[in-house]
Amino acid sequence: MKLNKRKILFALSLICFFSVSSFAIGHPKREVRAVWLTTIGGLDWPHSYSQSQNSMARQQEELRKILDKLQRANINTVLIQTRIRATSIFQTTASSGNEPCDGCLSGFPGKSPGYDALSFAVEECHRRGMECHAWVVAIPVGKWNGVGCQHLRNSQPGIVYRIGQEGYMRPEDSRTAAYLARYCADIARRYDVDGISLDYIRYPEAQAKLPRADVGRANITRIVKAVHDSVRAVKPWVKLSCSPVGKHDDTNRFWSRGWNARSRVLQDAKEWMRLGYMDQEYPMMYFRGDNFYPFAVDWIEGCHGKAIVPGLGIYMLHPRESNWSLDDITRELYVLRHEGAGFCMFRSKFFTDNVKGIYDFVSQSFCRYPAIVPVMCGRESDAVPAPTDIKVFSSAGGANVSWSSNGKDLLYNVYVSDSYPVDVSKAENLLCVRRKGTSIAITKPMKMFFAVTAMDRYGNESKPCQQPCAKLPEEIKPGWYWVTHPLGR
CATH class of the missing domain: 3.20.20.80 (Glycosidases)
Incomplete structure (x- = not known):
């Protein structure tokens, strides 16, 4: 029986994966x-x-x-x-x-x-x-x-x-x-x-x-x-x-x-x-x-x-x-x-x-990094309104990051990186997912730049709202921060 391309790839993947320790x-x-x-x-x-x-x-x-x-x-x-x-x-x-x-x-x-x-x-x-x-x-x-x-x-x-x-x-x-x-x-x-x-x-x-x-x-x-x-x-x-x-x-x-x-x-x-x-x-x-x-x-x-x-x-x-x-x-x-x-x-x-x-x-x-569940099949949309107006404020022992919502019944994904603008396509930049609130508290060392996307209940994600690089408070710029309670506990 002639194998199709997918079957060949499957067979090859098995061979590779049986040596898990050497596979990235x-x-x-x-x-x-x-x-x-x-x-x-x-x-x-x-x-x-x-x-x-x-x-x-x-x-x-x-x-x-x-x-x-x-x-x-x-x-x-x-x-x-x-x-x-x-x-x-x-x-x-x-x-x-x-x-x-x-x-x-x-x-x-x-x-x-x-x-x-x-x-x-x-x-x-x-x-x-x-x-x-x-x-x-x-x-x-x-x-x-x-x-x-x-x-x-x-x-x-x-x-x-x-x-x-x-x-x-x-x-x-x-x-x-x-x-x-x-x-x-x-x-x-x-x-x-x-x-x-x-x-x-x-x-x-x-x-x-x-x-x-x-x-x-x-x-x-x-x-x-x-x-x-x-x-x-x-x-x-x-x-x-x-x-x-x-x-x-x-x-x-x-x-x-x-x-x-x-x-x-x-x-x-x-x-x-x-x-x-x-x-x-x-x-x-x-x-x-x-x-x-x-x-x-x-x-x-x-x-x-x-x-x-x-x-x-x-x-x-x-x-x-x-x-x-x-x-x-x-x-x-x-x-x-x-x-x-x-x-x-x-x-x-x-x-x-x-x-x-x-x-x-x-x-x-x-699963070293968070992941978002896939978009619900048949409900794909690019009409989710992006959040706006990311702000970073210094506070005792850290900082607070907040943003403004532009829609109802939306969830938010927060990204962070030491590179600007934040690449929101990478899982390693995900900080927290499905957040209902519009702020997070920062208290320990963490990368610098933030971006936030909105997500509807079907899993569709908006374009990112990037933190304005030029508007970072001077006292925060040298710091690295860590989110202690990103999900509002």
């Missing part, structure tokens, strides 16, 4: 760098229950510390598990099915922790310049007699069916699409989330007999379309994504070994990108070697301009799991960057615990 690769300014933050059973968070004012504060501080560490590694997207098993981490309404609170927060299924955990997570992510996506587990609803499954069985008779001891929403029932669409629209309406990510949006692999393939795929696609349409109607900038099975289908490069999204669980994830129902996809690629690379490229080639963000099984690094070497993951990271894809770590705790040195590698080497 640039730092992109645009890249999705994500983690899944798992709340079921408190796997990633929370590690304590909120049952009083003191324990609530302790639980919230746990999340702040996790997000601080993710920020220091220049992670820019957090997918927080929001709907767990027909249970939620926020106070649902009639629109979102009045689903009970999950017990991970209070220790008691159905009991509120005394605060809105989703609202808190969104606010804390944004404070650190990170996107926050609501991770919604769609079809599984937990143990048949569990609080979530029982609530759904009582409120929507017949919508749930049983496999073993577990309950699942019926993909073929039109009420399932309507229910999940209302649930996701309620999140988009009430919370300032940047995305909604559907997990387990497929048929259960445990189901003994699946419907005819085209019928089953149409059932799942109907749910995806309903969610897409409902969210778009509320806030068109909220990204819709999903986490499909890691191998889309058999490819002409490699066989999927019988485990794939499209044929095995009737998940037509590439078609969803083609139809515009998905803005991003996070295939769960917890593999290595021939089970990873051919299928990663297959996703990228079939993305139709949407962001592909493969999920990496960093939990496999742990000795109690599969005891992978760090090189197994770093090679995958380099190949994904070479191919223009992002990455998502499964899961957060294995990353922040620095298993096999993965956190050190990402924070000190692979």
